[in-house]
Amino acid sequence: MAFLQDPTVIVEWLRQLFLGWGLSPSLASLLLYVLGALALATGPLLWVIFLIWFERKAVARIQDRLGPNRVGPYGLLQPFADVLKLLTKEDIIPAKADKFLYWLAPILSLAGVLLLWPAVPLGKGIGGNVNVAVLYLVAVGTLSTFAILLAGWSANNKYALLGAFRTVAQMISYEVPIVLALLVPVLLARSMNLQDIVAAQDVWFVVAAPLAALIFFVASIAEVGRTPFDLLEAESEIIAGFHIEYSGMKFAMFFAGEFLHAFTTGVLGAVLFFGGWRGPGAESYPILGLLYLWIKAFLLYFVIVWIRGTFPRIRIDHLLNFSWKFLTPLALVALMVTAVLDKMLAPLGAWPRALALLVANGVIWLATQRWLRGVEKRLQPPMVAQPGEYPVAHYTPPEPQAAEGD
Amino acid sequence: MVTTFVFVLTAAVMLVAALVAVLKNNLVHAAMGLVVTLFGTAVLFVLLEAYFLAVAQVVIYVGAIAILIVFSIMLTRRVGADWGQQTNATWPFALLVAGLLTVLLGLMVRGWAAVTAQPASQAVPADMTARLGAALVDPNGYVVPFEVASVLLLAALIGAVYVAWGGRKAEKDAQG
Numbered sequence: 001m002a003f004l005q006d007p008t009v010i011v012e013w014l015r016q017l018f019l020g021w022g023l024s025p026s027l028a029s030l031l032l033y034v035l036g037a038l039a040l041a042t043g044p045l046l047w048v049i050f051l052i053w054f055e056r057k058a059v060a061r062i063q064d065r066l067g068p069n070r071v072g073p074y075g076l077l078q079p080f081a082d083v084l085k086l087l088t089k090e091d092i093i094p095a096k097a098d099k100f101l102y103w104l105a106p107i108l109s110l111a112g113v114l115l116l117w118p119a120v121p122l123g124k125g126i127g128g129n130v131n132v133a134v135l136y137l138v139a140v141g142t143l144s145t146f147a148i149l150l151a152g153w154s155a156n157n158k159y160a161l162l163g164a165f166r167t168v169a170q171m172i173s174y175e176v177p178i179v180l181a182l183l184v185p186v187l188l189a190r191s192m193n194l195q196d197i198v199a200a201q202d203v204w205f206v207v208a209a210p211l212a213a214l215i216f217f218v219a220s221i222a223e224v225g226r227t228p229f230d231l232l233e234a235e236s237e238i239i240a241g242f243h244i245e246y247s248g249m250k251f252a253m254f255f256a257g258e259f260l261h262a263f264t265t266g267v268l269g270a271v272l273f274f275g276g277w278r279g280p281g282a283e284s285y286p287i288l289g290l291l292y293l294w295i296k297a298f299l300l301y302f303v304i305v306w307i308r309g310t311f312p313r314i315r316i317d318h319l320l321n322f323s324w325k326f327l328t329p330l331a332l333v334a335l336m337v338t339a340v341l342d343k344m345l346a347p348l349g350a351w352p353r354a355l356a357l358l359v360a361n362g363v364i365w366l367a368t369q370r371w372l373r374g375v376e377k378r379l380q381p382p383m384v385a386q387p388g389e390y391p392v393a394h395y396t397p398p399e400p401q402a403a404e405g406d
Numbered sequence: 407m408v409t410t411f412v413f414v415l416t417a418a419v420m421l422v423a424a425l426v427a428v429l430k431n432n433l434v435h436a437a438m439g440l441v442v443t444l445f446g447t448a449v450l451f452v453l454l455e456a457y458f459l460a461v462a463q464v465v466i467y468v469g470a471i472a473i474l475i476v477f478s479i480m481l482t483r484r485v486g487a488d489w490g491q492q493t494n495a496t497w498p499f500a501l502l503v504a505g506l507l508t509v510l511l512g513l514m515v516r517g518w519a520a521v522t523a524q525p526a527s528q529a530v531p532a533d534m535t536a537r538l539g540a541a542l543v544d545p546n547g548y549v550v551p552f553e554v555a556s557v558l559l560l561a562a563l564i565g566a567v568y569v570a571w572g573g574r575k576a577e578k579d580a581q582g
Contacts (some may be wrong), residue, residue, distance in 0.1 A: 030408060101438070132535055135461045142469035146441070149476055153434060161480065168477050192535065318416075 005131065008125065039113050044260055051259045054081045055305050062309030089248040097245065098154040105151035106246065106253035107402065112143030113261045120267055121195045123277045123289035134182050135195040138175070141223065145171045148225075148242045151254070155245035163241025166316060170229065173323040174222040177215050180331035184212035185272045198276035198349050202350040206273040208357040211334040211364060213273040215327055220265040220321070223303060225256065228311040229319060266300035267293065274300075333364055413453055420446035431492065433479045441472045458535045 011032060018028035052155075053068060053076055060067025068075030093102060119133040130136055152164020186192050188208055189200035197205075206213045222229040243254045270276060274296045278287030290357065314322070337360050345353045426439030444467040451460035469567065532539070541547040 018559055026408065057573070098434070101434070129459070132458050132461045135458070135465060139461045139469060140463035142473065145473060146468075146476075149473070149480075150438075153476075164480065165477075168473065172473070405504075 008322050022054075040117050044114065044117060044264075045256065047263070048181055048256045048260050049079045049083075051263055051301075052082070052256075054240065055259065055308075058302070058305045059309040062306065080268045086248055091248045091250070094156055094245050096156045098156070101150045101154035102245075103250075105147050106257075107147075107153060108143055108150065108343070109147035110253045110257040110260075112140060112147055113257050113264055115143065116264050116268070119194055120271060121198050121276055122293060123286035124283055126286050126290065129195050129270070130162065130193065132192050134192045134197075138179055141175070141178075144257070147257075151246070152242035153229045155242075159240075159246050160242050160244050163244070167225065169241060169316070170225070170319060171223060173320050174219045174229075174327075175333045177323060177327035178219040178223060180328065181212040181216040181219065181336050182272070183335055187335070187339055187342060194271055194276070198199045198271060198278060201275045201278060203354040204273065204275045208354040209273070209338060210335070210358065211361045212329065212338070213269070215334070216272065216305075217265075217269055217300075219323070219327060220269070221262075221307065222319070224261045224265055224304075226258075226262060226304060227308040230313060230315050232361045261298065262304050263301045264299040266304065269300045270296035330364070330368060334361065337361075337364060409453055412449070416446050416449045416453075429492075434476065437472065437476045437479060440475070441468055444468050456534075458538060491578060 007090050015028055015032060018031055019025065023031070056078070057067040057075065068078035071077040071081045093099060116137060119136050121129070121132045148167045149169075152160040152162075152167070185197050185205050188205055189197040189228070191197060191200070243251055244252060270293055275292075276296075277286070279289065279292035279294045282289035282292055338357060341357055341360055342353065345356055348356070423439045423442035423446065427436050427443060428439075430436040430439065444463065447467075448460040448463040451457075451463060459551045543549050
């Protein structure tokens, strides 16, 4: 059971196997890279099957429904039935659609999420060890924006295009607070490598930077396009937004991409702010680290589902104002305060430093609340409408039309 | 060997994508060609082990500039479906200038020793990004250009806000 302590023995064993088949060393390592990429892409996609069941069940329970309960125990096999249904659906391409881009968009959507995974450290010595990982996450995130933009445009449908416009406005706006919030763990760990960030979390960064964690979490939900920020596919306004014309497996790829993106957000939140794979025994048994990471990520994912089940959708101007006028300034202040304080307190140990930063974050939060109250007082609209101030809708029956003789 | 293969493949894809970007009538397709070309540049940076530059290339050019281009195309009235002629009467002169430039650049690069010389096979230091960051704010390094660039960006930002506000004021005036 040596692989429990050092998973790299599996790789070495496979390499020896390939060399034994008479392959050249460079070909063997190429084959190993391909295998690793396959495993990394397949694992999350299989996990999505469970996520779909979990999310449907959880949202159903929050809304006092039963959720899937027919196929298999507790409806666990429902996603398989769904996939079979989607596979057998007619694959429709609108007559005036841009065929190539119409095909490309769902693939890009899923690829944009899967490409986030190589940077994620899954355990001590397993998974991503990229030097510029944090920046890489930001770079790859733009792919999903592109996918949605292309899907909206290529389908040649005005609702789809409206969805795409909303997406770009939303995603570009929320990218700013996300990047600013991502800088805080980078500052605290003095590295952009996610492995180093995990290694630096003797005290979880959520203690030292709760505001950055909150901003990252909220803005990430907006990036994924989930309720309460699901304006890009608001059913009641623009029907389904960017994927209105998609059916069958192409639609399923958008769907799976969104679910996986939500879980990936949980994983990234766990890595950046909740210690990643760290936990008792994870140093000597990396597999245990993977389990800890999964549990933390799943808890964060559950909160996202919970938010989805409880919050109403917010309006587009509120959405943009919330990002530019609230999250971005708050993230800037948090970043500057963290940078100055962390440099000043560097000689102290991990715990005093984290607690001092926690106090600083608390002060920022109280100041923000005071400021918000002032704004609220200034903006307070009169509670009772003055007569004649607001137009009141009255129902006026249509003019009776003259009956046409035939 | 693998590196050479990847390089040749990337270069071929980049050339085709660049031609698409220039020659296609459909503006959205042209923009996609541009995106693929920019991605190819990032891949070339990776091959040169300049990971930070590769990622920065994607963040800035694909994430910001290309999305802005596509977005502005989509905001045009007929969503970029303008199938006009791409050239005007002066195209032979443009071809002449471009051809001359290509020849001159080719001659210049041929005479440059650094192109044919084998690169010194020293590994790229692991803390490249940290060195770059330190150099940008180092008084003996690039702190002045860095600060000048940030002032320029700030000026552009203020200008954009001013233009946006002016528009809103004009609208209010128009309403009475």
